[in-house]
Amino acid sequence: MIQAFGLTSNPRKDLPPAVDDVSFDARAGHVTALLGAAGAGKTTALRLMLELQQGRGITYFRGRPLHRIAHPSREVGVLLGDVPGHPARTVRGHLRMLCAAAGVPVRRADEVLEVVGLVSLRDERLGTLSRGMDRRLGLACALLPDPHTLVLDDPADGLSVRETRWLHSMLRAHATQGGTVLLTVADPKEAARNADRVVTLEQGRLVADQDAAEFARTRLRPRVAVRSPYAARLAALLAKEARAAQRSVEVVREGGNRLSVYGSTCADIGEAAFRHGILVHQLADEVGDMGPGAGDVPRTGSTAEAPRLGEAKVGQPDAGQIVQTRDEPHATGQDRHAEVGQVLQRRDDASAAGGNGQADAGQVPAARDDSTLAGGDRYADVSQAPQTRDGSRAAARDRDADAVQDPWAPDVMHWAGSDRLSEAVVHAPTALPVRPRPESAAPVPAQNSRPAEARSADPLSPLPPPISVRPAPSPLRPLRYEIRRAAGIGTGFLVAGAVLLASALTAVLTARIGHTPQARLLAAWPWELPLPPAALGAGLLGALAFGDEFRHPALAADRGTVPRRLGLLVAKLLVATATALTLAILTVGCDAEVLYVVYGRELTEVPGDWPALGASWTGLVVGCAWAGVLAAGVFRSTTAGLAAVLAVPVVVVPLVQKALAGSSVRTAAGFPLRLRETLLLQWPFGGERYLSAVARVIAQPVGGAMTLSLTALLCAYVLTTLRSRVR
Incomplete structure (x- = not known):
């Protein structure tokens, strides 16, 4: 169940907020449509609910705000816009990468591919998918961790009628199995046809919150569309016969040869036209949108403007009436939450006294308005809620719900004020609605043990709590995620191939010119280049490790920005290290082989001090890879990561050389002996020699830089991470 309270976006300059004080709820087992024309604030409301945009308000997903849920993707599946994946990645590879991020078995990718009908396209690239296939993949990504709630922003936008019908059948199946579905739509007929409840927004404000049947009755008026070259004569004839029969029929001249007839049927109009010999070109049933912003909502089957309603007949309800959503206090400006903003009714005195401040675990919050009560609350008894998909899944979700300790914690406060909430706004329910348990399961203990009197004495704020944009949690399996991310596209292999080719050519040309030491020759590092090709390639691959995350933020699909967590950083550094070592070894081996083929064995002899040279070479390549990873993570750009790698030999090395230049009074001679004396221990396998070798490498200008x-x-990376957490 979703409960949204007081959603308000931050205004920009002198403009009003895109969403102003919106409160509603979406029940489990139901499809709830957030209806509104373009610019009504639907997408902004979803972003506020998902904590993707700063503002005010709070949203509970089964009793917990999103930032209190350990793994949000397992609770809420999100589809906002296109799938944020690398266009060169395959459909199956993308889902497998997200499996590692969500911590679910990799076989789940094949399961959701079968569910959404993408098995035949699993090897297709994301960049080649059509709009309909992209929507299917987005739904597969949302369903991958098997979430209870689905939040989708205009999922049918750009789809054909057949694809739209399939999409809504999938969402209906998820709701039937006990899940919660919230989606935005722009067409009121689509909302009435596919949703159980319709929440209407206009200019950022909530104007109606109704069941689908009530919405269709009050906002969508059935009519008969008639086209005839004798439209004026037919309109007069229909009006005359309606008065004679004392029937409530309204005829509206749309312009040209088109009529809209309300209160009649195609059969009656056709018979009347036949009796009087009037030619009819079109006679069809239509549904007209009579609600707010009707002229802005696209229509199907008609391009005419909104009906110009005439004087209503005797006994006919007012054609302009939409739905009464606000009571007198709201109309006078005293309370903006008297009806629509009222969220949950206070438990009656008998429950408060007899239950010691705790509601029955099976009790569901009461409906918000009398119309819902009159229409029958389908959730009055939890036994009437749709059954869960299987017992194990229900038990797991119930355990998650049981683990919540007082979701209405002091830091997530409720609020009131004379200009924001009326006295009718009450405190939160003490028992949250959960899906029905198997009969063998133990009863759910009430979580909120504070008495009603204590809760009523809590300090109240005049404004809803602020919404802070928080980064997405790091992948649950970061190393597996990073391996699949790096190996899922061909960029890394292309860069490695280019590095080997450039290194071999550089080594051959350098050997032909001469005057280059053998160690630099094997590394393809002439004096004229700031870095060898292998180091540049390792730095580029390291920069891509974080640069692709920010360019194609697959991890940020459900929560805020791309995470810069230490766990993800360690995984990227490990993979970058393995890649750099492989590239360094392959480069030296390929260069030696090419030099042997071209010039003979003379240039391929192993140097006598190869351990020290190997350590320096390895440290250089791995250091460049790490510099690329860290710089791209700090500056959120692949270009910045590669620039940081080039800055080491171009900027930092000259500064270090300048600092070390000049006469020195003391030297570090005898450093290994003094190091052994300081440690007072003899390291096994001559460990002090390796430590002194590392110290000598660092003492070099390039190593020190x-x-x-x-x-x-x-x-910088640690400070950036800590600052994002404090926020």
Whole structure:
């Protein structure tokens, strides 16, 4: 169940807020449509609910705000716009990568592909999918962690009639199995046809919250569309016969040869036209939108303007009447929440006294208005709620609901005020509606043990709580996620191939020119280049590790920005290290082989100090890869990551050389001996020698510059991460 309270977006300059004080709820087992024309605030309301946009208000998903849910993707499946994936990734590879992020088995990807009908397209690239297939993939991504709630922004936009029918059947199946579905629509007929409840927004304000049947009765008026070259004569004839028969029939001249007849049928109009010999070109039943913004809502089957209603006949209800959604206090400006904003009714005194401040676990919050009560609350008894998909899934979700400790915590406050909430607004229910348990399961204990008197004494704020944009949680399996992300596209393999080719050519040309040491020759690093091709390639692959995340934010589909967590960073550094080591070894091997083929064995002899040279070479390549990862993570750009790699030899190394230049009074001679004396222990396998070798590498200008750069980038990354958490 979704409960939204006081959603208000931050205004921009002198413009009013896109969403102003919107409160509604979407029940489990129901499809709820958020209806409104373009610019009504539907998408902004969803973004406020999902904490993707700053503002005010609070939204509960089965009794918990989104930032209190450990793994939001397992509770709420989100589809906002197109699928945010790399266009070169395959459909199946994209879903498998998201499986690692959500912590679900990889076989779940094949299951949802079968559910949404994309099995035959599992090897297609994301960039080649049509609009309909992209919508199917987006729904598959939302269903991947098997969430209880689906939140979709205009999911049928751009789809054909057949694809739209399939989409709504999928959403209906999810609701029938006990899930909650909230979607935005722009066509009122589509909302009445596919939703159980319709919440109407106009200019950022809630104007109606009705059952689908009540919505269709009050806003959608059936009519008969007539086209005839004798439209004026037919209109007069129909009006005359209606007066003679004392029937409530309204005839509206739409312009040209078109009529809209309210209160009659195609059969009656056709018989009247036949009796009087009037030619009719069209005679069809239509549904007209008579609600707010009707002229802005696209219609199907008619391009005529909104009906110009004449004087209503005796006994006919007012044609302009839409629905009464606000009571007298709201109309006078004293309370903007008297009817629409009223969320949950207070328990009666008998329950408060007999239950010690706790409602029955099976009790569901009462309906918000009398019309819902009169129409029959389908959730008055939890036993009438749709059954869950299976017992194990229901038990798991019930355990999640039981783990909540007082969701109405002090930091997530409710509020009141003379200009915001009326006295009718009451406190939260003490027992949250959950899906029915299997009969063998234990009863659900009430979570909120505070008495009603204590809750009523809580301090109240005049405004709803602020909404802060929080980053998405890191992947549950970050290493597996990063491996699938890096291996899922061909960019890494293309970069590695280009590096090997460039390195081999550079080594051959450098050997032909001469005057280059053998160690630099094997690494394809002439004096004229700031970095060898292998180091540049490793830095580029490291920069892509975070740059692709921000360019194609697959992890941010359900919560805020791309996460910059330490767990994800460690996974990216490990994968970048393995990639850099592989690239360094392959580069030296390929260069040696090419030099042997071209010039013979003379240039491929192993140097005597190969351990130190190997350590320096490995440190250089791995350091460039780490610099690319950290810089791209801090600056959110692949270009910035590659620039940070190039800045090491171009900017930092000259600064270090300048700092070390000049006469020195003391040197570091005898450093290994003093290091052994300081540690007072003999390291196994000569460990102190390796430590001294590392110290010598760092003491070099390039090594020292790389160490300084990595230290600065790591500190910047940690500070950025901590600042996002504080926010």
